[in-house]
Amino acid sequence: MNKLQTGDQNLVKKINKSIVLHAIQTKGPISRAQISKDTGLNKATVSSMVTDLIDEHFVNEIGPGPSSGGRKPVMLYFNNHAGYAIGIDLGVNYVLAILTDLKGNIIEEEIQTLHGVEENQIIDQLQGIIEILMKKSPKSPYGIVGIGVGVPGIVDQDGILLFTPYLNLQQANLKTVLESKFDIPTIVANEANSGAYGEQLYGTGKNVSNLIYESIGIGIGTGIIINGELYTGSTGISGEMGHLTIETNGKKCRCGNRGCWELYASESALLQEAKKLEVFKNQNEIDLDTIEQEAKNGNGEVLQLLNTIGEFIGIGLTNIINTFNPEMIILGNRMTRFESWILNPIHRVLDERLSTYHRESITITTSALGVYSNALGSASFALSNFLDTNRVTVNH
Ligand SMILES: [Zn+2]
Structure with missing residues (x-):
């Protein structure tokens, strides 16, 4: 019985501490008296929790704030420099790594072209880029509190890569490899899930409870936020x-299916179809830059192709909107550089194919975080994990 009571007291203390920290994170700089007023906790409890949080380096005091008469109160603010996280966007041909503070502000970044697609090459490069950011990280009480890696492929809930169509990482356990190398908690997630998480915390999806993030790059990945929570399915691999x-007897896909959406609506579809155009007939290397340049030049063939890609994107979105009834769809990853040419055909297809009930309630937009959504989301997984294990609520 005594044991149970002690447990209860500890739990109450942890909850109170979380409430106080949450108030400081969201409303700071704030005084002890104001926290007491806002939270309903008595002044003695607030003071005791604040002392703990200062000892744990999560909270700092700053000079007196405005007072309504009498002694001016000392103000409290969240110490976002108590530790740092590393977020990595592992692309099909690049690695982008960022260092963030505890609030998700980007402090440092490093981008490299991927040296190769074999497992040992990728692991070497990931370790190298992590070491670079660790060296650049300012000194702090908690140091690097976590590493998050967003990968283009199917990742189960244990962080094992089950299927990575463009990188040779099948069955690779990146989480264990990186944790044993650096001794820092590491989270490996699908890049579209990371992107959705990043957009919801810091980007276009802030305060949106039901949203879908479409990462349209070489393939298409989908991150799903339902009622404010990332939905990853029973084994962590939803969103494929x-x-x-979208074509019954369509092109054969690496996944085993035929006529898959990403074969018609992704960056690879765009590149493949661009090769057939008259304007690129004598060019060996066609990349997104060359296509964008021709689109800007107003080349009719290229504009027609982008229109077709936009329509195919719209067809897939129609299925998704009919399934999830989200408030918002955020288009992310590299296809968004063509937004001036693909958004109109997307809207046209939705106008033609969606019922008015769905059409009226949906917003289609592009990512506000741009190239950082995956890296920031990955860093945030690591931050949430750190703050949760310290039993304090994270709220951005
Ligand atoms: Zn497929």
Whole structure:
């Protein structure tokens, strides 16, 4: 019985501490008296929790704030420099790594072209880029509190890479490899899930409870936020919308299916179709830059191709909107550089194919975080994990 009571007291203390920290994170600089007023906790409890949080380096005091008469109160603010996280966007041909503070502000970044697609090459490069950011990290009480890696492929809930169509990482356990090398908690997630998480915390999806993040790059990945929570399915591998069938007898896909959405609506579809155009007939290397340049030049063939890609994107989105009834769809990853040319055909297809009930309630937009959504989301997984294990609520 005594043991149970002690447990209860500890729990109450942890909850109170979380409430106080949450108030400081969201409303700081704030005085002890104001926290007491806002939270309903008595002044003695607030003071005791604040002392703990200062000892744990999560909270700092600053000079007196405005007072309504009498002694001016000391103000408290969240110490976002108590530790740092590393977020990595592992692309099909690049690695982008960022260092963030505890609030998700980007402090440092490093981008490299991927040296190769073999497992040992990728692991070497990831370790190298992590070491660079660790060296650049300012000194802090908690140091690097976590590493998050967003990868283009199917990742189970244990962080094992089950299927990575463009990188040779099948069955790779990146989490264990990186944890044993650096002794820092590491989270490996699908890049679209990281992107959705990043957009919801810091980007276009802030304060949106039901949203879908479409990462349209070489393939198409989907991150799903339902009622404010990332939905990852029973084994962590939901959101493989790139493999929705949109052509019954369509092209054969690496996944085993035919007519998959990403074969018609992704960056690879765009590059493949661009090769057939008259304007690129004598060019060996066609990349997104060359395509964008021709689009800007007003080349009719290229504009037609982008229109077709936009329509195919719209067809897949129609299926997704009918399934989830989200408030918002955020388009992310590299296809968004063509937004001036693809958004109109997307809207046209939605106008033609969606019921008015769905059409009226949906907002289609592009990522506010741009190239950082995956890296920031990955860093945030690491931050949430750190703050949760310290039993304090994270709220950005
Ligand atoms: Zn497929």
